[in-house]
Amino acid sequence: xxxxxxxxxxxxxxxxxxxxxxxxxxxxxxxxxxxxxxxxxxxxxxxxxxxxxxxxxxxxxxxxxxxxxxxxxxxxxxxxxxxxxxxxxxxxxxxxxxxxxxxxxxxxxxxxxxxxxxxxxxxxxxxxxxxxxxxxxxxxxxxxxxxxxxxxxxxxxxxxxxxxxxxxxxxxxxxxxxxxxxxxxxxxxxxxxxxxxxxxxxxxxxxxxxxxxxxxxxxxxxxxxxxxxxxxxxxxxxxxxxxxxxxxxxxxxxxxxxxxxxxxxxxxxxxxxxxxxxxxxxxxxxxxxxxxxxxxxxxxxxxxxxxxxxxxxxxxxxxxxxxxxxxxxxxxxxxxxxxxxxxxxxxxxxxxxxxxxxxxxxxxxxxxxxxxxxxxxxxxxxxxxxxxxxxxxxxxxxxxxxxxxxxxxxxxxxxxxxxxxxxxxxxxxxxxxxxxxxxxxxxxxxxxxxxxxxxxxxxxxxxxxxxxxxxxxxxxxxx
Amino acid sequence: xxxxxxxxxxxxxxxxxxxxxxxxxxxxxxxxxxxxxxxxxxxxxxxxxxxxxxxxxxxxxxxxxxxxxxxxxxxxxxxxxxxxxxxxxxxxxxxxxxxxxxxxxxxxxxxxxxxxxxxxxxxxxxxxxxxxxxxxxxxxxxxxxxxxxxxxxxxxxxxxxxxxxxxxxxxxxxxxxxxxxxxxxxxxxxxxxxxxxxxxxxxxxxxxxxxxxxxxxxxxxxxxxxxxxxxxxxxxxxxxxxxxxx
Numbered sequence: 170x171x172x173x174x175x176x177x178x179x180x181x182x183x184x185x186x187x188x189x190x191x192x193x194x195x196x197x198x199x200x201x202x203x204x205x206x207x208x209x210x211x212x213x214x215x216x217x218x219x220x221x222x223x224x225x226x227x228x229x230x231x232x233x234x235x236x237x238x239x240x241x242x243x244x245x246x247x248x249x250x251x252x253x254x255x256x257x258x259x260x261x262x263x264x265x266x267x268x269x270x271x272x273x274x275x276x277x278x279x280x281x282x283x284x285x286x287x288x289x290x291x292x293x294x295x296x297x298x299x300x301x302x303x304x305x306x307x308x309x310x311x312x313x314x315x316x317x318x319x320x321x322x323x324x325x326x327x328x329x330x331x332x333x334x335x336x337x338x339x340x341x342x343x344x345x346x347x348x349x350x351x352x353x354x355x356x357x358x359x360x361x362x363x364x365x366x367x368x369x370x371x372x373x374x375x376x377x378x379x380x381x382x383x384x385x386x387x388x389x390x391x392x393x394x395x396x397x398x399x400x401x402x403x404x405x406x407x408x409x410x411x412x413x414x415x416x417x418x419x420x421x422x423x424x425x426x427x428x429x430x431x432x433x434x435x436x437x438x439x440x441x442x443x444x445x446x447x448x449x450x451x452x453x454x455x456x457x458x459x460x461x462x463x464x465x466x467x468x469x470x471x472x473x474x475x476x477x478x479x480x481x482x483x484x485x486x487x488x489x490x491x492x493x494x495x496x497x498x499x500x501x502x503x504x505x506x507x508x509x510x511x512x513x514x515x516x517x518x519x520x521x522x523x524x525x526x527x528x529x530x531x532x533x534x535x536x537x538x539x540x541x542x543x544x545x546x547x548x549x550x551x552x553x554x555x556x557x558x559x560x561x562x563x564x565x566x567x568x569x570x571x572x573x574x575x576x577x578x579x580x581x582x583x584x585x586x587x588x589x590x591x592x593x594x595x596x597x598x599x600x601x602x603x604x605x606x607x608x609x610x611x612x613x614x615x616x617x618x619x620x621x622x623x624x625x626x627x628x629x630x631x632x633x634x635x636x637x638x639x640x641x642x643x644x645x646x647x648x
Numbered sequence: 649x650x651x652x653x654x655x656x657x658x659x660x661x662x663x664x665x666x667x668x669x670x671x672x673x674x675x676x677x678x679x680x681x682x683x684x685x686x687x688x689x690x691x692x693x694x695x696x697x698x699x700x701x702x703x704x705x706x707x708x709x710x711x712x713x714x715x716x717x718x719x720x721x722x723x724x725x726x727x728x729x730x731x732x733x734x735x736x737x738x739x740x741x742x743x744x745x746x747x748x749x750x751x752x753x754x755x756x757x758x759x760x761x762x763x764x765x766x767x768x769x770x771x772x773x774x775x776x777x778x779x780x781x782x783x784x785x786x787x788x789x790x791x792x793x794x795x796x797x798x799x800x801x802x803x804x805x806x807x808x809x810x811x812x813x814x815x816x817x818x819x820x821x822x823x824x825x826x827x828x829x830x831x832x833x834x835x836x837x838x839x840x841x842x843x844x845x846x847x848x849x850x851x852x853x854x855x856x857x858x859x860x861x862x863x864x865x866x867x868x869x870x871x872x873x874x875x876x877x878x879x880x881x882x883x884x885x886x887x888x889x890x891x892x893x894x
Contacts, residue, residue, distance in 0.1 A: 545825025568698030602754030
């Protein structure tokens, strides 16, 4: 069973329009993001009481940056360490290559199902759909991902992908869909969180005990020790990482951390920034194969899929520091109102608004090009980011790349307006500025934006004279 | 000290009273500002929409106009933010080392009004009188791009007769965001509507901010909703006195 994919989603403004009209969604989002925001702030204050959150951020950003400046070297070191530890390393340029590698390993073991640890990268490459096409069912085992999968829905948040669902909706999904995927939900299922969790536990337990192949991503990949790290809350991830005979991990190449010590600031920053906890309940680490303990066949698929494009982007490369905590989503006033689906990607919110265009390239399609504009540039994301990604600056740079990608074709009205403004605003005398600027502004506004302004907002009344005219007439108020 | 007023294009065309208030206020504090007539716009609308080539002549005009001043004061956190943090991006785009050098010279001299008052003139009590209940919205670029901190609050707290009411979720964006307000008008309005609700929850008569662009958006929603709350720029409150009320 697979969920949907984001292929063919409309551009952000249209998708946002639909989401904004969903009162239940608005309520769920405001409640959920508000709760996580408050928890995160309390923990930041707690760190500041004893040391410095800013120093911790700088340390975390420094570790990721040190890996990125010499990525090839650290990746080669990672491959050596993993191989020495008995793992098999595969390299994938894109989604198709990665999916083919995973499918071929699974088919080699003759399985028709795999269990999955919650993983962003396997969603990015639509691995579940690729496996389904090969006759292999990929079962999501993270509770929220299970809800999304059973509901044939799409994730709307990086950390809490079913943030758009409330508990009564979850009960309905379990009652209607669990039976088709394995052990059915009990008939007397209520919408109590503990009851829902118990139903999911019983449903998943069968799958954990049966599966021969587990699939994961990784939060971090330590180059010098050849260690992969998965951070989670439920323990379901650890089930997938330890019970199956074969473990396949798909890892974006930006996940590499040079040394074990480098994990220190990152493992302190991540739970505080994501779930608002000092420490996440389960941190699993494995270094290849341990004889007689856990999976005895370990594969690591190192994936590019646009990451080297992002690395080549002077301003945007900092996005590769991202540790997928979703603090930027939770503080974003746009995300809080539209939710994640409007971004048309498994990576929603501010980080998605930069990561998708960076991975796909500006000018890729209308939907991707709309993402850098899906922000008021308020800067709350930069303030919250634990690895100091200056998202507003990257957004502005990507907007320029979008505009540049469309230069030379038939210009949009907007481009004509900005060209005209450039002439007018380069010399106050040329235009006999003042009032004429207002008239030009209003004319431009009427052509391409006035109705979008005035449908809900009044325009201020025009003053009798401009400041410039007043200054000239009164000599700056002196006569 | 030669001080220039950068009034901003929006204030020039739509809010001349804000510009006049800055002149009045600074004159009262002993600073005679000049108004270089060559000024137009800081280029932020172009930069933030992605039109960097189009921003180049505008930034060139900006540095030509304000060269030679010791300080450039502007009643806009957003325009000050653009001059301080984005002009260098435009200069880099132009490939013109002369422009880059001029920007490096001018940018650090640009001050948002509350910064100029508190940091350069060293005053928080500007001798203002404003007998109204007021709530303050710290605009995003003032707050996060410039880091003006509590300067506007300290100025407002020293105004005689003024009652400052706490705005809930004050640091959340109002949803203006320049061309965001039209490109993503639905989301912009949703954000602004929540801001208006918070403003009304305070019971204040006046909403004050350091940026008329944000106030145009919030104010436009407030008048459409007949909210009965008046948007007023910080400069106009600080300029008001018992002898010459706003």
